[in-house]
Amino acid sequence: MQVHVRGRFAPSPTGPLHPGSLLAALGSWLFARHAGGEWWLRIEDVDRIREVAGAADDQLATLAAFGFAHDGPVERQSNRDALYAAALDRLIAAGHAFECHCSRNVLEAQGGIHRACVPGLQRPDPAIRLRVPDGCSIDFIDAIHGPKSQRVDRDVGDFVLKRSDGCWAYQLAVVVDDAAQGITAVVRGADLLDSSARQILLQRLLGYPTPDYAHLPLLVDRLGHKLSKSSAAHPIDRGDPLPALRDAWRQLGQQEFAATPHATSHEWLHDAVERFVPSRVPRGPLSLNLEQS
Template sequence: MPAPAPYRGRFAPSPTGPLHLGSLVAALGSWLMARRSGGEWRLRVEDLDPPREVAGAAQAQIRALAAFGLRHDGEVEYQSTRGAHYAAALGRLLDAGDAFECHCSRADVAGQGGVHRHCVAGARRADPAVRLRVPDGCVIAFDDALHGQVAQDVATAVGDIVLRRADGLWAYQLAVVVDDAAQGITDVVRGADLLDSTPRQILLQQRLGLSTPRYAHLPLVVDASGHKLSKALAASPVDAAAPLPALALAWRILGQDPDAVATATGPAGFLDCALATFDVTRIPRGPVRLPAAMHNTPVAHRD
């Protein structure tokens, strides 16, 4: 039996704004899990959706990560440069009959309960989407390092999966699968908001003949109402000029011992202490509520 590939993780933010606390938790958690395994930590900018992107956000996020001491290996990957690779993968799926053009409108899909199972007869449009064909009874199960076994009936929960949108933009699900394989990613550590996306990504990996990485989904940071922090505090970036308070808060959200990093005097020292004491078994499985006093306070302080 061949030896397992060396650990290679990644962090893949979307350039829709500055780095916020939820993103920092995902970055710190994935960095710690990569480094404690003696592995690499790659950085990928998921700039697939120009209408949602903020000018300069990608470079600001990269600078912020460096200020927090979270330095990546290799060159930064930009999804906006990889359209030819996505097109090649899509061509293979079309040639195999695993993908098809879909002329349905959003209203057509809404009429099916929001889950595409068949195209509306006679529907035609100049700009069809392309979907992955998902057969009835298609159940995908996997073992998540934090959540245990997760199973999803992709046909009933998701339906036929969009691979290229009607506006011509590449869908996240296809791009992330192609890029994880191309970068040799062995372990995907990310927020639990993407837990439900994992079965459809595994299905795509199977259809494309790609290996499936290991997965771990970190707790989401939510406000007092249970809303995802990235939506509630989108305008409250972490303060890269004063990194220790935000790192300490992210460390606590990951369920780790605050005393282990209490004497750190800078990002490098903090990460040394964190790496020496990091305990995966302490990571919460459910969402973590941000203390109420912090809801409207930027912490000199994200699928």
């Protein structure tokens, strides 16, 4: 039986969308629409500390100006505390999660990998961690990077589900969100490839289905820094979307095509879906000359 594809784009509202954001948006759109599926939007504002006021609405306005029509409601993680709390309670009740009173300094002294709490430590604001089983190995196939494997206990350790400052950790929130929204295809930047094994482990423990994964090439500056972390990253111009869309199309390894004269961004995206070849997407990273963007 053929499974209906539902993809998503989930930006964090830490600033305006830039060329790296557009590459992720276009890539996720193309993978979903090319398969005849849906494309949903989610604002990942689980980290209230890093959120920039007004950024989410600005991002949504930019996506609309670029012609990205979405399916379903736009969800915001800031409205979903009850869902995360219910999932965390299930993990604690099953013995899969525990309070951790270890400080950052203690963790650094252990090499940055948590495998056991230091006895006797007490903090008023403990974090909640997942108890990763010894020998835990997660294998999966990424549509772009091929077979991947990670020893979660050795390479990551007991990872945080709820931070000591009260914020939900990304790993838990994204797993709960994808399951609740019925996401079947996660297409995102390659900087999150390393997170996939942790998320698959959580999906298994919570009884959620595991979506297909595809991790797109990252745009980096001349020093190799991810564009979102570069001070030289410039917002994309939503008043003139076609040049930026064509740039992102080329960065996804696709062959250029002649659009209909005076085509709108909606029309260009329709044509792009018909011409998209997933196997042409490179692994990256891709260097962007920011001074010319």
